[in-house]
Amino acid sequence: MTIDDLFRRLSRSSFRQRFHLGNAEYQYCLKKGEVQIRQHAAEFIKARLAPAIPANDGKQTPMRGHPVFIAQHATATCCRGCLSKWHNIPPLQPMTEDQQAWVVEVLLHWIHQEMQRPQPAEKQRKTSSKAKPDQNQQLDLL
Ligand SMILES: [Zn+2]
DSSP states (O other), X not given: XXXXXXXXXXXXOHHHHTOOOOXXXXXXXXXXXXXXXXXXXXXXXXXXXXXXXXXXXXXXXXXXXXXXXXXXXXXXXXXXXXHHHHHOOOSSSOOOHHHHHHHHHHHHHHHHHHHTSOOOOOOOOOOOTTOOOOHHHHHOOO
């Protein structure tokens, strides 16, 4: 399977197509740059997906907080079940270096596509005295 084949299949999934970078994740990518984002992706995959039986498999990928997490949902690389179904990566055994490298390529390809889109609008935050600038905390997972 090539990256193009995969993205053609993903384009037919309305669920996968729902995912896009938000303003915060878009800015984060701009700030960090491709080399760092790639490094984060490799680290997440190694820690959260590569073990034979990853912790909390099926629920280990948050829906927000890092551009790579969103990319994982969008590309069906969020858990070993999706990796098995979409990427023919067998479950219940450690992922090989090649399999991990494939996932990283897929994630970076998706993020690259997203970064060609116009920067998403900033969410309107309710002005409340309690509102805290929590963006940095959410993004500072590493
Ligand atoms: Zn999944």
